[in-house]
Amino acid sequence: MxxxxxxxxxxxxxxxxxxxxxxxxxxxxxxxxxxxxxLWLLVFFAVPMFFQxxxxxxxxxxxxxxxxxxxWANYTDAMSEYAEHFGRSIMYAAAATLxxxxxxxxxxxxxxxxxxxxxxxxxVMVIAPFFTSFLIRTLAWKHILSDxxxxxxxxxALHLLDVTATLGMTEDDRLLATPLAVICGxxxxxxxFMILPLYSxxxxxxxxLHEAAQDLYAKPATVFRKVTFPLSLxxxxxxxxxxxxxxxxxxxxxxxxxxxxxxxxxxxxxxxFLNVRDYPTAAAMSFLLMAAILIIVTVYIRRAGxxxxx
Amino acid sequence: MSAEQAAGVTLTGISKTFGDxxxxxxxxxxxxxxxxxxxxxxxxxxxxxxxxMIAGLEQPTAGRVMLGDRDVTSLPPHRRPVNTVxxxxxxxxxxxxxxxxxxxxxxxxxxxxxxxxxxxxxLVELGPLARRKPAQLxxxxxxxxxxxxxxxxxxxxLLLDEPLGALDLKLRRQMQLELKRIQTEVGITFVHxxxxxxxxxxxxDTIAVMNHGRxxxxxxxxxxxxxxxxxxxxxxxxxxNLIAAEISAAEGDELVLRAGDTKLxxxxxxxxxxxxASGTKVLAGIRPEKIAxxxxxxxxxxxxxxxxxxxTIKDASFxxxxxxxxxxxxxxxxxxxxxxxVESAAGLTPGAEVVLHWNPAHTFGLDGDQDADAxxxxxxx
Numbered sequence: 001m002x003x004x005x006x007x008x009x010x011x012x013x014x015x016x017x018x019x020x021x022x023x024x025x026x027x028x029x030x031x032x033x034x035x036x037x038x039l040w041l042l043v044f045f046a047v048p049m050f051f052q053x054x055x056x057x058x059x060x061x062x063x064x065x066x067x068x069x070x071x072w073a074n075y076t077d078a079m080s081e082y083a084e085h086f087g088r089s090i091m092y093a094a095a096a097t098l099x100x101x102x103x104x105x106x107x108x109x110x111x112x113x114x115x116x117x118x119x120x121x122x123x124v125m126v127i128a129p130f131f132t133s134f135l136i137r138t139l140a141w142k143h144i145l146s147d148x149x150x151x152x153x154x155x156x157a158l159h160l161l162d163v164t165a166t167l168g169m170t171e172d173d174r175l176l177a178t179p180l181a182v183i184c185g186x187x188x189x190x191x192x193f194m195i196l197p198l199y200s201x202x203x204x205x206x207x208x209l210h211e212a213a214q215d216l217y218a219k220p221a222t223v224f225r226k227v228t229f230p231l232s233l234x235x236x237x238x239x240x241x242x243x244x245x246x247x248x249x250x251x252x253x254x255x256x257x258x259x260x261x262x263x264x265x266x267x268x269x270x271x272x273f274l275n276v277r278d279y280p281t282a283a284a285m286s287f288l289l290m291a292a293i294l295i296i297v298t299v300y301i302r303r304a305g306x307x308x309x310x
Numbered sequence: 311m312s313a314e315q316a317a318g319v320t321l322t323g324i325s326k327t328f329g330d331x332x333x334x335x336x337x338x339x340x341x342x343x344x345x346x347x348x349x350x351x352x353x354x355x356x357x358x359x360x361x362x363m364i365a366g367l368e369q370p371t372a373g374r375v376m377l378g379d380r381d382v383t384s385l386p387p388h389r390r391p392v393n394t395v396x397x398x399x400x401x402x403x404x405x406x407x408x409x410x411x412x413x414x415x416x417x418x419x420x421x422x423x424x425x426x427x428x429x430x431x432x433l434v435e436l437g438p439l440a441r442r443k444p445a446q447l448x449x450x451x452x453x454x455x456x457x458x459x460x461x462x463x464x465x466x467x468l469l470l471d472e473p474l475g476a477l478d479l480k481l482r483r484q485m486q487l488e489l490k491r492i493q494t495e496v497g498i499t500f501v502h503x504x505x506x507x508x509x510x511x512x513x514x515d516t517i518a519v520m521n522h523g524r525x526x527x528x529x530x531x532x533x534x535x536x537x538x539x540x541x542x543x544x545x546x547x548x549x550x551n552l553i554a555a556e557i558s559a560a561e562g563d564e565l566v567l568r569a570g571d572t573k574l575x576x577x578x579x580x581x582x583x584x585x586x587a588s589g590t591k592v593l594a595g596i597r598p599e600k601i602a603x604x605x606x607x608x609x610x611x612x613x614x615x616x617x618x619x620x621x622t623i624k625d626a627s628f629x630x631x632x633x634x635x636x637x638x639x640x641x642x643x644x645x646x647x648x649x650x651x652v653e654s655a656a657g658l659t660p661g662a663e664v665v666l667h668w669n670p671a672h673t674f675g676l677d678g679d680q681d682a683d684a685x686x687x688x689x690x691x
Contacts, residue, residue, distance in 0.1 A: 211367050212400035214387040216414035216459070226413075230404045 056283035066280060074284040082268050082285060086292065089264040092179065093248035096186035100194035100243050101236065103187070108198035108235075109228075113207070126195050134189060138256045141185050145175040145257065177259035185253035193242040201235025202228070237304045245293055265289050317378035317391075317466040318343035318499060319364055324373030326359050333359040335524040336372065341467075341516075343378070346493050346500045348514035350507060352546070352685075356523040357503045358397075361469050364501065366390045377466055388417070393460035394469040398476070399452045401444035407431070407455050408440040414463040430462040433492065450481045457489070461496055470502040474509065486512050507547045511535065519543050521685070535597075537674050539582050544595050544676065545685035551601075552593040552682040553619075553642045557586060565675065567594050569641040574617045576673035583677045591678030598646040600672040603635060606663035616667040621645065623662045633658075637666060 056074055060066035079086075111122045129137055144151055152175050155161050164170040169180040205228060213223040251266030265285060272282035319341040326334040334356040341347045349357040362368035364375055366387035374383045382390050393414065402410050411430060412423040420426075431437045434454040444452055453473060460468055470489075474482045490513050493500045504510050510517050511531040518528045519542070527539040538544035541552060555569035565581055567574045574594050583592045596617075604612065612618055621639030628651075635647040635658070647666060649658075658664065 206398070206400065208396055208398055208400040209402060211387070212394070212396055212402070213413070215365055215367070215392075215394045216463070217388045217417035218413075219388055222417060227402060 052283045052286060055279050056287055058280045060280075062277035062279075071280065074280045075288065078281055078284045078288060082265060085263055085265040085268045086288070088179075088262070089248045089266065089289070090292065090296070092183050092186060092254075092262075092264060093244050093250075095183045096190060096247050097194075097240050097244040099183065099187040100191050101240060104191055104194040104198055104239065105236075108195050108202055111195075112199055112202035112205075123199070126192050126199075129188075130192065134252060137189065138185055138252055141181075141188060142176065142256055145181050145184070147174050147176060151175065176257065177262070179258070179262055181257040182254050182262045182264075185257045186247045186250060189250075189253065190243040190247050193246070194239040197238035197242060198232065198235040201232045201238075205231050233304060237301065240300075241297060245297070248293060249289060317380075318345075319467055319501065320376040321360070321364070322374045322376065324360070324363060324370045324375065326356070326363060326368060327371045332523055334363070334370075335522070337524055339518060339525060339528075341499060341501060343499055344497055345515045346490065346502065346513055348502045348504060348510035348517045349520055350504055350510040350517050350546075351520035352505055355520040357505075357520045358471055360520070361394075361471055361501060361503045364467065365392055365394050365469050367394075391466040392469055393463050393465040394471060395453075395456045395460050395473040397472045399444075399456040399473075401452055401455055401459070403444055406441050406443055407436065407447070410444065410455055411459045411462050413459065418463075426462055430458045433461075433495070434458045434488075449477055450485065453477060453485060454488075457492070461492065461498065464496075465498060467499045467501060470500060472504055473502075474504075474506075482509070489513060511547070519546060521546075537580055537582075538595070538676070540684070541593060541676055541680045541682055542685035544674070545683070549598055549646055550595050551598060551642060551645050552595050552676065553645075554678065554682065555592055555594045555641075556678070557583075557588055557590045557592060559588060560586060564670070567592060567675070569594065572619055572641055574673060575670040576675055577671055580671075580673065581675035583675055593676040593678055593680070593682055595674045595676060596668055596672060598634070599632075599648040599650075601645070601647045601666050601668045603637070603647050603649050603658060604665050604667070605657045606665055609665050612665060612667045615670070617670050617673060618665055618667040619645070620663070620665050623658060623660050623664055626658065626660055635664075637664060639666070 054068055055066070057068065057070050057072060058066040059069045059071035059074075107126075111119055111126075115122050143149065146152070152161070152173070155164075155175070156173055161170055161173050161175075164178075164180055165173075169183075170178040175181050175184075209227055209231070210223055213227045214220075218226060248264075249266050251264060251270050254262050254264040254267050269282050269285045269289070272278045272285065319339075321337065321339040323336050323338060324334065325332070325336040339360075349360060351357045359368060363370045366382070366385060366389075370383065374381055376382065377391065402413065405413070408427050408431070411427045415423040415426060427440070428437065431440055434457055436451060436454055436458065439447065439451065444455065447455065453476075456473065473489075474485050477485060486509055489500075489502075502510070502514060514531060516528065517531055517534055519526045519534065521542050527534060527543045534543060535547055538547065538550070541550075544550035544552065553569050553574070555567040555574060557565055558568040558573075559566040560578065561575075563578050564575045565578050565586060567576065576594065578586070581592070583590055606620065619639045619641065621637040623635055624638045624644070625636040627634050630651075632648045632650050635649065637645040637647055639645055645666065
């Protein structure tokens with residue numbers, strides 16, 4: 001054994017300083033590995049952010065061009081003019097996130113603990129919708145929710161549309177062009193972003209912990225409440241963030257499935273940029289949205305208290 | 311923590327099959343109240359499955375599980391008054407040590423758990439670490455948390471599923487003594503699953519040796535060791551020399567066996583073969599440490615009436631407290647002999663002609679129809 005073993009490699013390096021040439025290069029390796037990502041962030045995030053920031057305090061008109069005049073009023077104007085859009089975005093995104101959690105958690109739980117050899121098939125099915133484009137999937141929902149379609153008919157027959165109408169989610173016995181339609185579209189489109197992190201945190205839970213909890217007099221419901229759910233919190237936090245953040249900036253669902261009454265902040269920003277060409281206001285709105293999301297997410301993570309995640 | 315609440319376990323006709331595989335053959339087992347009982351066997355022998363059926367984590371295919379005089383066969387695990395120390399400890403990683411320990415008490419509606427948790431952590435010497443998370447503890451400390459988490463509930467029966475398997479040798483020895491001390495202190499019935507025969511013998515009052523889903527032999531450690539009932543037990547518990555022989559005569563309380571041209575005697579009550587008729591094939595067994603070894607030139611000094619075998623030393627290894635010899639004899643190619651290093655071993659080197667002898671009372675006889683190598687080698691691990 002001893003005769004065959006190679007000399008211990010770590011021993012000389014432990015007390016003696018490493019030989020300079022390879023040591024110096026090795027020290028730089030992490031930075032070389034980081035370089036592509038840093039360049040990417042600089043070119044596609046930091047630089048555009050800087051231009052956006054400067055645009056957001058410019059004034060002028062689309063005809064005569066815009067100039068940097070430190071026109072902070074862009075922000076207050078955007079806030080007062082589009083308060084409703086901001087509110088709607090946050091609300092719709094929050095509702096969709098909640099729905100995703102309610103639908104996604106049992107599914108992720110089932111795949112992680114009960115699916116057996118079907119696990120991989122089910123996971124592929126979760127991401128299967130990604131094989132078609134976001135736009136086409138949302139257009140498909142337009143058909144599903146269409147007036148006089150089977151879904152509207154069925155919900156109407158069950159008088160469920162009356163219930164949603166009282167909640168202010170639908171109107172006039174139709175689904176399309178209502179808040180419910182937009183929320184449903186958002187839920188559908190972002191559901192995989194909820195399921196995948198939930199699955200990965202559930203799947204990591206040692207099944208022996210469930211047995212240990214049962215052995216320590218916990219009923220099945222208590223096992224879930226005291227062991228499974230707390231241990232899946234990192235997945236819950238990651239999933240809700242991955243759903244809420246893109247959903248609050250989304251404009252496709254509101255545009256295709258909603259009416260002007262369901263416009264979200266994304267729609268307003270898109271119109272300002274591409275139709276009105278009021279770049280400063282659009283940039284200011286973008287920054288406001290970013291700030292709102294940052295605040296909400298920070299408060300949320302503090303509350304969820306998951307040291308494991310951050 | 312009183313002994314009155316401890317209960318015995320009675321398994322009646324219990325069996326478990328998984329698809330085509332029979333993990334536990336139908337068996338009856340009675341574990342006395344307040345005892346330290348070990349289920350000993352190689353991996354895959356059904357010992358853990360048996361334990362899990364007592365815990366309720368596995369439903370028996372047939373048979374009943376009784377705790378004291380209560381039938382618990384159909385009760386789910388959370389309604390059985392037993393607790394388990396799991397092999398991997400299964401500590402809740404999101405809870406501190408004290409919350410792990412309080413888990414069972416809280417589930418049973420206890421509000422004031424602080425005192426009990428403190429006491430049990432004192433018992434396992436973990437008081438100062440109460441606020442740590444399991445990930446911040448060493449293996450041995452985690453093991454003690456798992457133990458505290460189970461015994462704090464004062465279960466009627468405590469189940470231990472190879473709880474020391476993940477510890478290094480020194481810590482394992484220490485925890486064995488500690489577990490034994492705690493068992494004596496709390497008086498709960500302990501059912502301990504292990505594949506380590508030394509561990510089972512050190513700790514248990516009674517050992518059930520399991521092999522291929524059934525109990526091969528049950529008894530006190532010394533009883534199992536001194537008079538094993540089968541080749542598997544003889545080889546799995548310690549080491550044995552098994553010599554193929556046949557019965558040639560019965561003389562009073564003794565049986566005379568013949569192995570080739572060598573005559574061996576053993577007490578009649580140490581013969582496990584069903585027939586004692588002349589010509590019956592048997593295995594004559596002798597433990598290596600019971601054999602004395604002498605140079606052939608010294609043969610005259612062998613006490614009268616001892617069983618004796620001649621042979622040549624094939625190998626000698628010095629282990630400090632003893633020297634282990636492998637001796638080739640015409641009737642048994644590899645006899646193991648452990649000789650205490652008390653006297654000089656001059657001349658006892660490989661190649662030397664020797665005579666082995668032992669008191670016939672230490673010989674045991676087994677049925678000759680079994681594989682003399684059962685329970686040795688890879689089979690045993």
